[in-house]
Amino acid sequence: MAAAPGEIKPAMGRKRRKTTRGGLLIGGISGLLVVLLYLLGTFQNLELRSVDARFYWRGERAPHPAIAIVAIDEASFGAIDQRWPWPRRLHAELVRTLAGAGARVIALDILFSESGEEPADDLELALAIKEAGRVVLANKVTEIAGMGLKAVQVSHPVAVLDEAAARVGLVNMEYDDDNFIRRSFLGREYNGVVRSSFSLAAAALYHNMSKAEEEALAAAAWGREAEVAGRKVRLAPDGTYQINYAGGAGTYPIYSYYQVLYGLIPPERFRDRIVLVGATDETMHDTFATPFFAAGGGPMPGVEVHANALATLLAGNELAGAPWWFDVFYIVLLVWMVSAYIGGVGPWRGLLFTAGLMVVHVAVAVAAFLFRDFRYPLIAPLVAIFSCYATVTAYRFYVEESERRRVRSLFGRYVSDEVVREIVDNQEEIVLGGRRQEVTVLFSDIRGFTQMSERMRPEDVVTMLNEYFDAMTEVIFNCGGTVDKFVGDCIMAIWGAPVPVTDGAARAVKAAVLMRRALSRLQEKWQKEGKVSFDTGIGINTAEVVAGNIGSQRRMEYTVIGAGVNLAARLESATRDLGVPILISAATYKMAGSAVLARPLPPVMVKGIEQPVPVWEVLGWREADGEEILVAGGTGYN
Secondary structure, eight states, rough: OOOOOTTOOOOHHHHHHHHHHHHHHHHHHHHHHHHHHHHHTTHHHHHHHHHHHHHHHHHOOOOOOOOOEHHHHHHHHHOOOOOSSOOHHHHHHHHOOOHHTTTTTEEEEEOOOOOOOHHHHHHHHHHHHHHOEEEEEEEEEEEEETTEEEEEEEEEOOOOHHOOOOOEOOOEEEEEESSSSSEEESSEETTTTTBBBBBHHHHHHHHHHHHHHHHHHHHGGSSSSEEEETEEOOTTTSSSSEEOOOOOTTTOOOEHHHHHTTTTTTTGTTOOOOEEEEEGGGGGGEEEEOOOTTTTTTTEEEEHHHHHHHHHHHHHHOOOOOOOHHHHHHHHHHHHHHHHTTTTHHHHHHHHHHHHHHHHHHHHHHHHHHHHHHHHHHHHHHHHHHHHHHHHHHHHHHHHHHHHHHHHHHHHTBOOHHHHHHHHHHTTTTTOOHHHHHHEEEEEEETHHHHHOOOOOOOOHHHHHHHHHHHHHHHHHHHHHHHEETTTTEEEEEEEESSSSHHHHHHHHHHHHHHHHHHHHHHHHHHTTOOOOOEEEEEEEEEEEEEEEOOOOEEEEEEEEEEHHHHHHHHHHHHHHOSSSSSEEEEHHHOOOTEEEEEEEEOOOOOTTTTTTEEEEEEEEEEEOOOEEOTTTOOOOO
């Protein structure tokens, strides 16, 4: 049956569709806000720290076997007993030692931008570099800003060394906003000149790439992908790649400068390796914060940062990430899942689903990092999931509270507070719109009301009616009934709508017995007050009817209609003719059970029904403990 216009119908299907649609909208808005904040970089620092945490959970890995480090460390300063900078003849001797040990590439992370104290030492070092043939020197770019201008200063090796070196690479570091070093680059352009990074220069030399090939890679640093000796390296839009650190400081094999210089290290330790030479002593101020620093690993020397960047290029295992549009799609997908699910379930199930989805997301992100070197965004999706849950739950709370207030407003005058709470708490099972359902209907009417009201003042009539209606309503509410309406001096009550019950007939009959007892007390009271008293008749029937909100757009009320309702009204009228206080139909007698004390009466003819209708006079009610409550003013047992 079609529902009446303007009906209240928080049935499971409609309500769930409404909250789901609203949840998708509200959750979508919160998700779009998180996406916007993500694209604006709001979560960048937290995301970087989450990467650090994933490094910590992963732990150290075996360092790349092709890389070794010679450290200018505290022990070397003690053994060599020379102030820094050391004479370049020492570096020349070190280069010859490493070359003689079979090092494939020697990369000196030392700036030689000024001539040494002894010109002959520069020539000595240049000769050693030339003889070795596979040496990478360092240069560095410093940006100087002031007076609204920006200048670039390049600390390049002196000419004699520059000419002798096979390659030269930038040792500049790529700082994140929190001053951690998590990225490196292939090349940078300064003053119209493209310069290779220190790690690219070493990798290119190691793989016997020509200088032209190296320069092409350095120039392609702003592309999306580069290939270093068959290993593809995916680059960010700013031309950087994520360094896949093997571990914290000291992960790579490190040998003291003086031990190598004095032949204390077996030559095979350097054979076919890229040997990086650089400072590790803290007094050289060449240490940096890296992901493992956040886990208490201490700062990492710059030469070891270069070693990790170089290893990332050699292995082609940079920490790859998806393009921004995929991250956005991923966040939107999670938001949609949360919104679609929790919009139609209870808050606890929604919370469990949300918490489970967050755990799954973290597990996937960590697993991708551990096993695939893939860096999913961790923080933004977590924020999106939680904010979506919070906003959708708040929306549902608002909608449900509004629905509760509306239901209380509609039914508060019909039923008891307990029944109102049941309606509010079980709207999934209760249909307030038009629907066929079995109910028990009670009509109670005052006999001789017209004559009585003519002999009384209007205000006294209203006072007595209000007192009577209050007493009857309390009985009906206590028996779980719904006061459908007051029509003049008539009360119409129902059991089984809007809250379905299985014992509606028994409750209605008990209510009728107690209504008669309450009326008896009122009659005694009115008699003492010298007022005119009155009697009532009650008719009850159980049948399938149509329950719903009936009326117009301007005014409507919840009620039941149908032939079964009419029969209850006719039975109430028949109580006058039969001279009994309560009449019930055969259906009600059967449904009420053995607790009803009643006697059959001859069938009666009622308007609208061709055949006589079997009826029973209610004599009383038997409680569960055996106590019998007799109908006040009834005819008694025969």
